[in-house]
């Protein structure tokens with residue numbers, strides 16, 4: 001670790017109280033210096049993370065894009081419903097739709113493997129900044145620096161893999177050009193479904209309630225990790241046995257109350273807090289509105305096409321869910337960043353920094369900002385075009401197909417046989433999946449929309465390939481209409497048999513094909529790739545300015561530097577707490593099952609599960625000693641610092657016992673990714689008492705409670 005960065009860390013330690021007021025996703029190796037006992041932790045921090053041995057973190061795993069935690073000594077993992085339920089798809093049929101009904105294995109033999117899902121357990125981590133930054137000391141050009149760093153990372157990783165072939169080795173950039181950490185993991189490849197509640201429990205409230213509080217979603221599920229008989233990670237095999245984790249979490253079935261201390265250990269995905277104010281401006285002006293508006297359009301279009309085509313709708317349901325999740329998150333971010341005037345306050349902070357620093361430092365700070373602001377302005381000037389290209393090439397399968405077919409043709413023309421065969425093999429597999437996913441009606445509507453959008457771009461956002469190919473005369477609308485009608489009418493490119501035949505037998509003929517999509521791609525490609533390279537170049541130059549920006553900011557403001565979330569293990573802590581989302585409105589921090597019943601039928605997203613309805617009518621709370629449904633907590637709210645990737649993270653009490661499973665944030669807290677704030681940053685978990693009641697009483701899976709040593 002270089003000295004300045006060390007200083008950042010030690011200052012961060014000194015100011016730990018101040019840091020909490022700022023939120024914080026603490027890298028796991030730094031938590032020893034936090035005064036967590038003072039905040040409410042009752043266990044020893046060394047029992048959470050201990051570099052030389054055991055610790056609670058050994059119970060926390062990275063599960064696909066989510067987090068999970070071991071809750072038994074037989075590899076049982078608890079996570080969110082939305083992190084695992086897709087695994088039921090291959091086992092679902094129209095007559096037996098497990099995605100909807102959920103699944104209780106009942107015994108280990110009946111647990112269902114989830115193809116492609118892995119679970120990673122952290123073994124150790126080391127600061128490798130000095131080695132990774134070797135050779136960059138006197139390099140100021142961002143691109144050169146990035147290339148050296150990338151090479152150093154690759155060779156360091158290769159050497160580590162040789163030393164530890166059983167481990168998954170990752171080197172994470174904690175701050176570009178400044179700090180790098182090496183992480184060694186065990187990756188378990190055989191993960192099986194144990195218990196997934198019905199969808200009207202795990203997803204109750206659907207999109208209507210996504211990113212909202214009050215919440216009544218039973219977003220939990222159980223999977224199990226299996227390994228070979230030798231205890232080592234292995235591909236799925238019937239002979240595999242449950243993994244025995246070093247640690248698993250105990251459960252606090254009594255739950256907690258408002259203002260109690262809680263903490264979370266997990267794998268948050270991405271935040272952007274250490275960047276200059278103009279990054280926020282770029283997000284507010286370009287990124288968030290462009291992407292969220294485009295996704296709104298896509299969702300509405302898919303839904304209206306799906307209204308007359310059930311098959312299309314079923315196929316696109318996961319996609320709608322994905323798009324809607326981002327769309328609402330981005331709209332939430334935009335709303336809050338505007339209402340709190342985030343850009344303005346960050347500008348004011350930069351002014352304050354410049355005023356606080358001494359003359360020499362202040363001049364460096366201003367110079368640094370001038371350079372980065374100029375780079376953000378350059379990025380902004382081509383932002384729409386850049387997003388347009390990226391979305392066009394990924395969303396229109398016709399364009400993607402044409403591009404890939406041209407790639408094979410170019411490779412055939414310019415490469416040696418061996419290289420060509422490699423490119424051909426990879427590109428053909430992309431083409432195959434594009435043929436599988438193309439839906440011509442949607443594709444044509446999408447491409448038409450994109451061309452219309454581009455016809456309104458001006459200045460440096462104009463797309464030159466369209467001007468030369470399509471927009472030669474004034475009536476752009478008509479040209480677009482004619483182009484679309486022609487392109488999607490019985491076109492050779494949609495005939496996969498013929499296309500594969502040409503690629504395999506006569507690749508030299510591809511160039512001569514008369515095809516409107518290939519023509520379009522040919523005209524767009526040069527500027528598309530140039531725009532992409534320019535964006536990469538600006539980003540690299542910005543990264544090169546970041547270490548100085550962060551150092552000077554630290555110098556002026558004191559200890560509030562923490563590396564942004566980057567999918568490495570973090571701890572965050574806080575308190576169970578309600579909040580005021582708007583004037584004269586206070587939200588309390590617990591919901592109960594009663595709210596589920598109250599919402600029942602209000603919209604298609606709210607369908608009370610029949611078994612829950614029956615149990616509520618009977619006041620059947622089993623061993624839970626509850627009077628009635630007003631007593632059974634369902635979800636809870638707290639002010640820790642989380643983001644995407646924290647889904648499935650364990651919510652723990654001061655003794656490190658499990659009290660809930662984190663799954664979401666309230667709408668205002670989507671802006672967390674840029675700035676945490678006590679007034680609006682609230683995360684949401686499903687209460688473990690609801691998990692236990694549902695597992696036992698609704699789904700009859702008492703054997704899991706026994707496995708978790710729940711005896712009450």
Ligand code: ASP
Nearest residue numbers: 643644645647663664665
């Ligand atoms: N819902 C998010 C996830 O799926 C969690 C969050 O963003 O707070 O990871």
